[in-house]
Amino acid sequence: MKRKIFTTTMLVGCFMVCLAAIADLNGKWSGKLVMGDGTEYPLLYNFKVDGDKLTGTALTPDGDVEIAGGKTDGTTFSFSVTTSGMDIPHTGKFYGDSTGIDLEINGSKIHSVLKRPEESK
16 A cells, blocks of 8 residues: 555656646747858747647747647657748757757758746746
């Protein structure tokens, strides 16, 4: 009986930690994308998490666009952004104080690290 209570308590605790991590992904995240030729592009995302659904906006050369098909399990996430007629898949991992993100552009994966802007901390 004690073992069953302990196991249940541990599972509930793990679930609560996952929910806390999901909540922390909410908000603004910024970074920069460095292309192979050295050109840099600013990255700015505003994530909104509702359960396992990820929505929000991404700053693109076309302005703010909606995130499409967003999913998260608390630590990993994926979504797509359409800009300049291109659909750009994103995958990422949430680390608490930073987020690693991979963008697939023209068949190439480009990695970037996102942090919270100072004003949103």
